[in-house]
Amino acid sequence: MSSIIIKTENPYQVIMEEGSLGKVGSFASAIMDPCRICIISDDNVHSLYTASVASSLENAGFDVYKIVFPAGETTKNLGSVQKILEYLADENFTRSDALLALGGGVIGDLTGFAASVFLRGIKYINVPTSFLAAADSSVGGKTGVNLSAGKNLAGSFWQPSLVVYDPVTVKTLPAASFLDGLAESIKCALIADAPLFGFINLSDMNDETKFVERCVTDSVKVKQFFVENDQYDKGKRQLLNLGHTAGHAIEKLSAFKESHGHAVAQGMVIAARASYKKGWSRQDCCSPLVEVLNKYGLTASCSYKAAELAEAALKDKKRLGNEITLAIPLEIGECALMRLPSGDLQDFFEAGLDER
Ligand SMILES: NC(=O)c1ccc[n+]([C@@H]2O[C@H](COP(=O)([O-])OP(=O)(O)OC[C@H]3O[C@@H](n4cnc5c(N)ncnc54)[C@H](O)[C@@H]3O)[C@@H](O)[C@H]2O)c1
Ligand SMILES: [Zn+2]
Known part of the structure; x- marks a missing residue:
């Protein structure tokens, strides 16, 4: 217990x-x-x-x-x-x-x-x-x-x-719903728990109940930290939105055929790749992230264009004005919040989609 x-x-x-x-x-x-x-x-x-x-x-x-x-x-x-x-x-x-x-x-x-x-x-x-x-x-x-x-x-x-x-x-639990939970757990690991990331990456899942118990316990601890320090989501708790700006746009563009977990998985890859390409992250978080997503059958690659994603995301966020706050990985287990002019979002997505 x-x-x-x-x-x-x-x-x-x-x-x-x-x-x-x-x-x-x-x-x-x-x-x-x-x-x-x-x-x-x-x-x-x-x-x-x-x-x-x-x-x-x-x-x-x-x-x-x-x-x-x-x-x-x-x-x-x-x-x-x-x-x-x-x-x-x-x-x-x-x-x-x-x-x-x-x-x-x-x-x-x-x-x-x-x-x-x-x-x-x-x-x-x-x-x-x-x-x-x-x-x-x-x-x-x-x-x-x-x-x-x-x-x-x-x-x-x-x-x-x-x-x-x-x-x-x-x-x-249906398999699709399992993957939705796993995507959020991978998100928590990437934000603030490198050992959890390693555990998910290496697990052979021979005991599904024990696997989920560890993922949930550690994810709740990550969430605990942000909720206790920022109960009303005015600051650092927004790190928990990692992958969700692009993720919500992907869900919307697919008319919700793309499930939340798959959409957030793609959103995290976009954020990780873009922040590495722009020199914001200290290490390439994208490659290990894609590896762990592929291992479990979560979608890592996004088929929408940067312009479509930006348009859908900005419609969603129009109440926020001219700036948008994004969570970006610095290394596995550490993320930061970055404020970008809304007009730069498409460029951020372009960097995040370009697999070259
Ligand atoms: N409040 C928050 O902080 C927060 C955070 C993330 C997501 N959400 C919300 O959570 C919702 C998604 O939650 P979800 O993914 O659990 O979806 P859900 O509640 O629709 O459950 C998914 C499916 O699994 C079934 N199910 C649940 N437990 C089961 C079990 N043990 N065995 C068999 N079937 C089971 C449900 O009946 C449903 O069909 C969204 O509305 C989202 O906005 C809220
Ligand atoms: Zn989510």
């Missing part, structure tokens, strides 16, 4: 342990009195894991309610928030009651947002079941939903009261 305390205003524990799904009730009762708790999940995860979480909560004295949404990104909308809020109000949930997100990042972001606004804020527990949610979205308190105009445009900062990850859940 590993346990990490995230020291935000109200510190909370992130527990990683095989078999922890069946112990959520006892972990929860250590931090709150038994109350009403509403488990929010999607239809894939519900049929696999709700029963075990619910019975553990009931055994610990909680009164369990459930809401199940269709799986997928389209559930992350204001209509789903309204459905949760109306349900909680109908069932007379009070400020001392709680929510529990059981699922991937979609369910975590949605549940956290609903928790942040119901009665001006109630507690929620995050029980991530996808690699990506465990390594990235369940920690840090960014919650939200999508609007028609774009992803994550409505949201709040609202930290969970507890995070419990059972790495055994990786056994049922």
